[in-house]
Amino acid sequence: MKPYAPLGILYICSHLREQGFDVDVFDTTFSSRETLFDHLRREKPSVLGIYANLMTRGNVIEIMRVAREAGWRTIVGGPEPGAYAQEYLESGAEFVVFGEGESTMQELLTAFRSEGSLCGEEWKSKVPGVAYLDEEGRFCQNPPRAQIPDLDAQPWPARQAIDLHRYVETWRTHHRQGSVNFITARGCPYKCRWCSHQVYGQTHRRRNPIKVVDEVEWLLQEYTPDMVWVSDDVFTINYDWLRRYAAEMRLRNLHIPFECISRADRLNEEMLDLLAELGCFRIWIGSESGSQRLLDSMDRGVKVEQVQRAIAMSRERNIQSGMFLMWGYEGEEMEDIEATVRHVSTSKPDIFFTTVSYPIKGTPYYKQIENKLVQLKPWNESSDREIMIAGRHSRAYYAHADRLLRDEVELARLRDAGNVDTLLLSKLAASIQDSRNGLAATSAELEA
Secondary structure, eight states: OOOOOOHHHHHHHHHHHHOOOOOOOGGGGGGGGHHHHHHHSOOOOEEEEEOOOOHHHHHHHHHHHHHTTTTOOEEETTTTTTHHHHHHHHHOOEEHHHHHHHHHHHHHHOOOOOOOGTTTTTGGGGGGTTEEEEEOOEEEEEOOOOOOOOOGGGGGOOOGGGHHHHHHHHHHHHHHOOOOEEOEOOOOOOOOOOOOOOTTTTTOOOOOOOHHHHHHHHHHHHOOEEEEEOOOOSSSHHHHHHHHHHHHHHHTTTOOOOEEEEEEEEEHHHHHHHHHEEEEEEEEEEEEEEEEHHHTTTTOOHHHHHHHHHHHHHHTTEEEEEEEEEEEEETHHHHHHHHHHHHHHEEEEEEEEEEHHHHHHHHOHHHHHGGGGEESSOOOOOOTSSSTTTBBBBBBHHHHHHHHHHHHHHHHHHHHHTTOOHHHHHHHHHHHHHHHHHHHHTTTTTOO
């Protein structure tokens, strides 16, 4: 179990508290759905804000049902509801919030307080960044709300609203190191076709590095973690920012091991030296594929060689590398799978994860293949991962690709280490051949 505090909810909480609203957070991480249901039925009904993503859809819909039955007004936001606003509204939400939630929630709660003096439901049409159903049940979506221009004017997330010490101790119990998370920026300006930008759009807003160090210093004093997770989409976008951040950490003699996400084209010798100095022990790099043709079709904006170089430079500084990979993207052929196998075998990241691509509604990738999508279950009982793409290879095919990748990478590592265990090498070679045979045998098995 690797739990981290829900920073988005906690940012909204601290903002609303600063504006004079009485806000509590029910953190379900260490609780149960039934405990939440009992709470909703027992407490005096008020306003319930719920965070939703593509993996929590079914739970969120059930929570909304129980809340509405108990008399609560329900508002839902997060990375998924913007793409399925009408579905969430028809499933019981009173409002769906698009984009950042702080100012929109403030305006909604202010309106709720004085709703009796407002004229009918006309006020709803004047709240930017929301969708709702009108009195006749018609879907209405208002214009987007402007994003928060100055992140430094926002209070830190309300970590005291949850039991963050329990998070740290859970990490220590299961992973021997307590960990906390924080963000230094919001948004990602890149245009990967499969990536959702529902909350922040294709923007990037950074906090003042001095103020981030203030927060880091407080976190270290308050929770004494052994490591931290920098939750930015891309930590090393702004070189000058990282220089200033490192200088302030150095000035205060602060040092904490951490891991983060970056891009190969935003890593160079200087930036990796700074990351190493700061205590970075692992950097996650979205590689996705070893096929340049596929990377270009994804609009990734990186070269295979850049990824390999970034991993090599990280290794030279004793920084572990993690790699994310994707099978089954539109247009992928066997030669692309082979290119990915060669790429990972050459790069030798410390960790790599694979997934079979899944289109997220609202992304260019989704629009590209929308006419091929086959829903396996009703919308309210499924997620965007539980679909099939007509004409794509079967899950069995990608399972063979996974096994081939793992074995080829392990074989490359053994050879580099000079391992001469002929029995082990023979077993790996046999397993690799089995995987290739499996790919060939299942190549004609297609979804839907």
